[in-house]
Amino acid sequence: MNIVVLVKQVPDSGADRNLRSDDNTIDRGSANNVINEMDEYAIEEALKIKEAHGGEVTVLTMGPDRATESIRKALSMGPDKAVHVVDDALHGSCAVATSKVLAAALNNLNADLVLCGAESTDGRVQVIPHMIAERLGVAALTGARKLTVDGATLTVERQTEEGYEVVTASTPAVVSVWDTINEPRYPSFKGIMAAKKKPVQTLSLADLGVAPAEVGLDGATSAVLEHSKRPPRSGGAKVTDEGSGGAQLVEFLATEKFV
Amino acid sequence: MSEVLVVVEATREFGVKKVTCEMLTLARELGTPSAVVLGGPGAAEALSAKLGEYGAEKIYAAESEEIDGYLVAPKATVLAELVRRVQPAAVLLASAQEGKEIAARLAVKLDNGILTDVVGLDADGTATQVVFAGSAIVKSKVTRGLPLVTVRPNSVTPAPAAATPVVEQLTVTVGDADKLAKVVDRVAEQKGSRPELTEASVVVSGGRGVGNADNFKLVEELADLLGGAVGASRAAVDSGFYPHQFQVGQTGKTVSPQLYVALGISGAIQHRAGMQTSKTIVAVNKDGEAPIFELADFGVVGDLFKIVPQAAEEIRKRR
Incomplete structure (x- = not known):
């Protein structure tokens, strides 16, 4: 099975993140940039499928030059090769344009299965899998906590508020996964060394046949007008339990009219 | 119009x-x-x-x-x-x-x-x-x-x-x-009459400090007394204390209730991501230095296994 995993480089969600003051885009320059955590689960799932059914795993990333670090990190887990869509004109692209670029790149990759994280930790927009599926005219099985491959038939358990849905489709398809699906492997030393030699193809917008005017800040379908820091919360009263902590807690809830 | x-x-x-x-x-x-x-x-x-x-x-x-x-x-x-x-x-x-x-x-x-x-x-x-x-x-x-x-x-x-x-x-x-993605089955997992997590006005969540799955009954009891939903931190979910669909945080649900009660949750950034826009936050944790207290409007430092039952009893008394 020919599997493509979408991998996004994001600012570390465990640290302070900011928007740039000049154009309101994510400040990637000052951030510690890492692989979007949810994508590691997609990579793991791809590797498991390859191990069971054979095939090839390709990492696809759209991002600036520095995203190369995340691509090498992804490759060190075990994928065979990578495609990096990089072009200065992409800076500030909205989700609609991003899906256009990724779909154009996927058109050249003939994937049976496109795997991705259910959302990125920076935007948390959760729309890319369905946007890509819509553009490619393939099925989207999203929010998977379990994926079964049987020949060309894919079956996922999709988490819902009430429980889960069992959804099936034939390949080609896009499947997005949550972090409940598996436990991603750590790259081995051998894997890290091997990743340095794995092929990474870089593609520009011209290579994909996408006009620069359709992407980036100028081609965006939405705009951030302004941003501000949310005032940090300040801690209120803190008491140490000396036998009446529970009662004191309820007293507070009562003054706030929750009890 | x-x-x-x-x-x-x-x-x-x-x-x-x-x-x-x-x-x-x-x-x-x-x-x-x-x-x-x-x-x-x-x-x-x-x-x-x-x-x-x-x-x-x-x-x-x-x-x-x-x-x-x-x-x-x-x-x-x-x-x-x-x-x-x-x-x-x-x-x-x-x-x-x-x-x-x-x-x-x-x-x-x-x-x-x-x-x-x-x-x-x-x-x-x-x-x-x-x-x-x-x-x-x-x-x-x-x-x-x-x-x-x-x-x-x-x-x-x-x-x-x-x-x-x-x-x-x-x-x-x-x-x-x-018609490419066919739904072949829908399985209900959530039982009981608690409000849905993201919609609830009150959310009571448990973390690693709750200790095990059985102890989550304590979290559920307080949630039920307050008419709230139950949530869990990633640490609690990863430890198998509570199902993933109730996870609050960066890789789970984002909630913004009137009242958020954090029990045995240290308040890692992963968790804060999912709850810090809550209107009122209350925390119980045995570690007085836990970052959750930086957010809490009211915090109790101590053993949640003593504090929560006492709080539950007190709420019942006030009814």
Whole structure:
């Protein structure tokens, strides 16, 4: 099975993140940039499928030059090769344009299965899998906590508020996964060394046949007008339990009219 | 006034969800709300009274086995047709998994911008979003097409405004391209009568400090006494104390209730990402230095296994 995993480089969600003051885009320059955590689960799932059914795993990333670090990190887990869509004109692209670029790149990759994280930790927009599926005219099985491959038939358990849905489709398809699906492997030393030699193809917008005017800040379908820091919360009263902590807690809830 | 489409979120069991009433309330400030029901045969009838109560002047009912039997795509197709026909002032969906997914496909079909996790929307289409784990506020706008936004639950106070909706049945024509992802089974896992996590006014969450799955009964008991939902930190979920669908945080649900009670949760950034826009936060933790206390309006340092039962007892006494 020919599997493509979408991998996004994001600012570390465990640290302070900011928007740039000049154009309101994510400040990637000052951030510690890492692989979007949810994508590691997609990579793991791809590797498991390859191990069971054979095939090839390709990492696809759209991002600036520095995203190369995340691509090498992804490759060190075990994928065979990578495609990096990089072009200065992409800076500030909205989700609609991003899906256009990724779909154009996927058109050249003939994937049976496109795997991705259910959302990125920076935007948390959760729309890319369905946007890509819509553009490619393939099925989207999203929010998977379990994926079964049987020949060309894919079956996922999709988490819902009430429980889960069992959804099936034939390949080609896009499947997005949550972090409940598996436990991603750590790259081995051998894997890290091997990743340095794995092929990474870089593609520009011209290579994909996408006009620069359709992407980036100028081609965006939405705009951030302004941003501000949310005032940090300040801690209120803190008491140490000396036998009446529970009662004191309820007293507070009562003054706030929750009890 | 021009029409504002509100795509209805509802469950089989409980009917119209609170976020739908919130969206109708918001829609009334932007124009005339029309509710759009996308579901199986007969779906709209059970919902119409509630939709009218919150001001829906019109209900578009798209009901078919195909809408129910395939994932998302048929709903987006029907909605796109409706949007092209009525040219609404805005389209609102719930900022939950399916709402975002329908909106995603609609955005591509119409080549229209999209804004998700919106907590406020002005008449001129300027939206407010809270980003980066609740640390930044962003004002944004769709610049191509109409305002297509998904609204985060608990962002608007739902206010009734009775209307008598006119029901218009939509013809549903779904092509093969929308029947690629077939729903073969739906399995209910959530039991009991607790409110849904993202919609609840009160959320009581347990973390690693709860110790084991059995002890989560304590968290559930307090939640039930406060009429709230139960949540769990990632540490608690990863340790197998509580199911993943109740996880609050960066890789789980984002909640914004009136009251958030954190029991045995240290308050790692992963967790804060999902709850720090809650109105009032209360924390119990044995470590007085735990970062959760930096957020808490009221904190108790001590053993939750003593404090929580005492609090439960005290609440019962006050009834």
